[in-house]
Amino acid sequence: MKDLSDEDLHQVAAYFQALSEPTRLQILNLLRHGEHNVGEIAQACGFTSANISRHLSLLMQQGLVSRESRGSSVYYSIGDESVYALCDLVCDNIGRRMERTAAQRSSFLKAGKGRRRLPG
Secondary structure, three states, X not given: OOOOOHHHHHHHHHHHHHOOOHHHHHHHHHHOOOOEEHHHHHHHHOOOHHHHHHHHHHHHHOOOEEEEEEOOEEEEEEXXXXXXXXXXXXXXXXXXXXXXXXXXXXXXHHHHHOOXXXXX
């Protein structure tokens, strides 16, 4: 990133901003298993079709999803498979951090149980 212009950095930020909303991550995760239309995505995610359409529009602007019209239906599919490698990398990092936190918490609790209570 060190050689990117300010405009390029804004593009990178917009890409990450598209990934910063849980519903959009849920959509991308659903599309990992194949294409779907708006109604199917809305039903699977538990949101209205209008809400999902707004999220899909933003994901399309960043090239993360593609759309294809078939008759009266529009189907969405993943537009950039590399997003899954990025998300897996982030999820693995978060998982390791949570494991460290759990190990630290466990050590703290064990240390606390070894102490005697002062008479009150």
